[in-house]
Amino acid sequence: MSIAELEAVEIAFEGAGGLWRDAWSRLRRNPGALVGVALVAIFVFVAVLAPLISPYDPRAQNLLLVARGCCPGPSSHHLLGVDQLGRDELSRLFYGARFSLVIGVVAVGVGLSVGLLFGAVAGYLGGFVDGLIMRVMDVMLAIPGLLLAIGIVAALGQGLWQIMVAVGTTNIPIFARLLRGSILAQRENDFVLAARSVGVPRRAILASHILPNAISPVIVQGTLALATAIIDVAGLGFLGLGPQDPGTPEWGTMLTEVDRYLQSAPLLAIFPGVAIVISVLGFNLIGDGLREALDPKLRGRG
Amino acid sequence: MLRFVVRRLLLLVPILLGLSILVFGWIRLLPGSPAQALLGERATPQTIAQIRHQYKLDRPIYEQYWGYLHTVGQLDFGVSISSRRTVTYEFAHRFPATIELALAAMIFAIAFGIPLGFLAAKRHGSLFDHISLVGSLIGISIPIFFLGLILKWIFAVKLGWLPSIGREDVLSEAKHPTNFYVLDAIVTGNGGALWDSIKHLLLPAVALGSIPLAVVARITRAAVLDVQNEDYVRTARAKGLPPLIVDSRHVLRNALLPVSTIIGLQTGLLLSGAVLTETVFAWPGIGTWLKDAIFNRDYPVLQGGILFVAIVFVLVNLVVDISYAIINPRIRVS
Numbered sequence: 001m002s003i004a005e006l007e008a009v010e011i012a013f014e015g016a017g018g019l020w021r022d023a024w025s026r027l028r029r030n031p032g033a034l035v036g037v038a039l040v041a042i043f044v045f046v047a048v049l050a051p052l053i054s055p056y057d058p059r060a061q062n063l064l065l066v067a068r069g070c071c072p073g074p075s076s077h078h079l080l081g082v083d084q085l086g087r088d089e090l091s092r093l094f095y096g097a098r099f100s101l102v103i104g105v106v107a108v109g110v111g112l113s114v115g116l117l118f119g120a121v122a123g124y125l126g127g128f129v130d131g132l133i134m135r136v137m138d139v140m141l142a143i144p145g146l147l148l149a150i151g152i153v154a155a156l157g158q159g160l161w162q163i164m165v166a167v168g169t170t171n172i173p174i175f176a177r178l179l180r181g182s183i184l185a186q187r188e189n190d191f192v193l194a195a196r197s198v199g200v201p202r203r204a205i206l207a208s209h210i211l212p213n214a215i216s217p218v219i220v221q222g223t224l225a226l227a228t229a230i231i232d233v234a235g236l237g238f239l240g241l242g243p244q245d246p247g248t249p250e251w252g253t254m255l256t257e258v259d260r261y262l263q264s265a266p267l268l269a270i271f272p273g274v275a276i277v278i279s280v281l282g283f284n285l286i287g288d289g290l291r292e293a294l295d296p297k298l299r300g301r302g
Numbered sequence: 303m304l305r306f307v308v309r310r311l312l313l314l315v316p317i318l319l320g321l322s323i324l325v326f327g328w329i330r331l332l333p334g335s336p337a338q339a340l341l342g343e344r345a346t347p348q349t350i351a352q353i354r355h356q357y358k359l360d361r362p363i364y365e366q367y368w369g370y371l372h373t374v375g376q377l378d379f380g381v382s383i384s385s386r387r388t389v390t391y392e393f394a395h396r397f398p399a400t401i402e403l404a405l406a407a408m409i410f411a412i413a414f415g416i417p418l419g420f421l422a423a424k425r426h427g428s429l430f431d432h433i434s435l436v437g438s439l440i441g442i443s444i445p446i447f448f449l450g451l452i453l454k455w456i457f458a459v460k461l462g463w464l465p466s467i468g469r470e471d472v473l474s475e476a477k478h479p480t481n482f483y484v485l486d487a488i489v490t491g492n493g494g495a496l497w498d499s500i501k502h503l504l505l506p507a508v509a510l511g512s513i514p515l516a517v518v519a520r521i522t523r524a525a526v527l528d529v530q531n532e533d534y535v536r537t538a539r540a541k542g543l544p545p546l547i548v549d550s551r552h553v554l555r556n557a558l559l560p561v562s563t564i565i566g567l568q569t570g571l572l573l574s575g576a577v578l579t580e581t582v583f584a585w586p587g588i589g590t591w592l593k594d595a596i597f598n599r600d601y602p603v604l605q606g607g608i609l610f611v612a613i614v615f616v617l618v619n620l621v622v623d624i625s626y627a628i629i630n631p632r633i634r635v636s
Contacts, residue, residue, distance in 0.1 A: 032439075139320030143612045146574035147592070151608055154596050155331045231445045235578055238447045239593055255448060259582075262455045269455065273448035281443040288439070 023216075023293040033289025039282030047097040054091035055079075058249040062086035071265040083254070083268055084261060092249035093275050099160075099243070099250045100279060104229040106164045111171020112222055118172065119179030123187070123214075124206050134180065137173035145170040145228075146235055153236060158244045167232050171225050178221055182214035189213075216294045223287035227280045234276050251276050306627055310620055317616055325609045326370050329601055379606030384598045389606035392591065397610075398481035399469060400587035403579070404572040406503050407511035408565065415515045416561065419522025420554065426527060434519060441516030446575050450509035450582035457505060467584035469502050470495070510579040514568045521564045525557035532556070559629060566622025570615050 027033050046053070056078075065072055065086035073081040080089040122133040140148065152166035186192065187210065195205050236242055237252025246253070251272040258268040354360050361369070373379075379389035422434040458466030469483050470476060476495035478486045484503065487496035529535060530553055538548045573588075580589030588611060595603035 135316050135320060138317050139324060142317055142321055142616050143324075143608065144570040144574040144615055146577060147608060147611060150577070150592070150596065151328060151604070154604060155328055227443065234445055235447060238445075238578065239581060240597065252445075252447075255451065259451065262451065262459050266455050266459075269448075269451045273445070273451065276445055276448060277440070277443050280445075281440060284439055284443050 027289050027293040030289045032285050036282045036285025039278055043097055043279040043282055046094050047101040050094040050098050054094045056088035056091045058091040058095040059247045070261050080271055089271055093271055095249040096251040100230050103164055103233045104226050107167035107229045108171060108225045110168030112175050115172040115175025116179050119176035123180035123183030137176050140173040146232055149232060153241045158241055160243050163233055163236055167229050178217055182217055183210055186210045186214045220287055220291045223283055223290055227283035230280050307624055310623055321612050325605055326367055329605050380602035382603045383600045389602050393610050396587050396591050400576050402482050403506055406507035410507050410511035411514035411518050415518030416522050419519040420526055423523045423526035438516035438519050441512050446509050447578040447582050449512055450579055453505045453509055464505055465502050471498050506579050506583040506585055510575050521561050525560045526553055529553050529557045563626055569618045573611055573615055
């Protein structure tokens, strides 16, 4: 039995409504999860309002500022200083949040929906289809995540949607396996047998009886996958496989460019890095909190 | 046991076949024709026609795939466009650098992760426990390339204690019979080279080991907490065994079972992470090799390299599975 299947078995012991209400009340009492929600709220807030709160255009260069060497640090005009092309660092960070959030959400969305489709079909139909789908997933998992993403970007070329597809694809097998394990555990339940015996069609059983009960590990994994996706997108950017336009304020790309200025302007490396850590930490904290809240084994301990 | 090993080996066959199809199909998805991709900038109509014939690209697709399997089966992955050396040679030359780095990272993670997790569990709920939990969460949230840059800034640029790039001093004349520099230095009895290569290894290993460290610490903590409440531990304590013996023989030994699987599962992360870490520290391993191949459009290297890495990853997982079955007999039966 895989870990996902084991988790699914544990979660299956709970009734649906009770589980969710209970999970929510426990999540609210978990200080870590609350910090996570706060961090993610800041991240989303900055991403959405970037055009309104940024003091400068993130692409506007001002070479006069760097005429006497890179790079002037924080000042009253530029709160976090400027980068090697005289662009305002704070504005670039704000816009960077946009890219990370959009790419991360779309990538996980792609991986989640395709993965869930495969997982649901494999888990519910079983047999040959199941075997075929899961072997394909095994092959995809045989290539370490970032390398698979690199290969896909190399094949599709650089650009925003290419990155989303690449990072999303690495998530497909993870979600497919997870949901399949979860469904296998649910399929044997009495309420499924009951629904089938009164003549509910297969698709309706899957959609309204099995999926709602099998979904909680997927939610946990989805939150954690957002954290990984943000790191992977930044990693691609750091390797130089980021958005095609090098002026794009993407956090990972910003880190590559400052490697040469570590001596004179270390802050330029620290700011984008800290921004990544804050957003990733936020999603990790929420994911951890959700896992604890949804895990009946931990009930009564907290 | 033998049956278990044979079954796991048989399961490898479809995965390896699938991988070969994936990589074979991938090079045909690349922009431009594969012949163009293989030739790069120097492509002329004549050379393209020649390459198409040489690589049998004018044959039907199933024949092409069969031919590809045949050459790969003979460990022939073609010739690198940028270096003109065979991909197999380059891989063999660069892989030791990555293994050395990954092993050092893993040793770092285990040496600090297990004691940290154990102490956190023993003092469950204490300040130390909370700090280590928060620390490990931050640890998995820091991108390794960022951590690498910070380490480089502090220890190489600011303090000047450690070198920032490469595997050895540029002026080093040490000999490298195996390409594992630390091992080489020991074999050739070169103390200076040993110190030099260890100094170069430290920062990249810490950066690459940071996530496994956090994961190992978390799993150890959870496992120790679990095992501590088992009946056999209570029995051991009740019969008056010294706490040190109970902890080492009963608690830690059983708690390390899940930890050992997790350590195996980290291999993929290490291989992925190596691309980023090697880029930060200009480490001449598989990671920088593949990264350079992308920018040089060196498709034979990419194709062969990704297949190599995937095969290594699959084999490591196989070894982990088998060794886990040896440690934990319950697995074999199910």
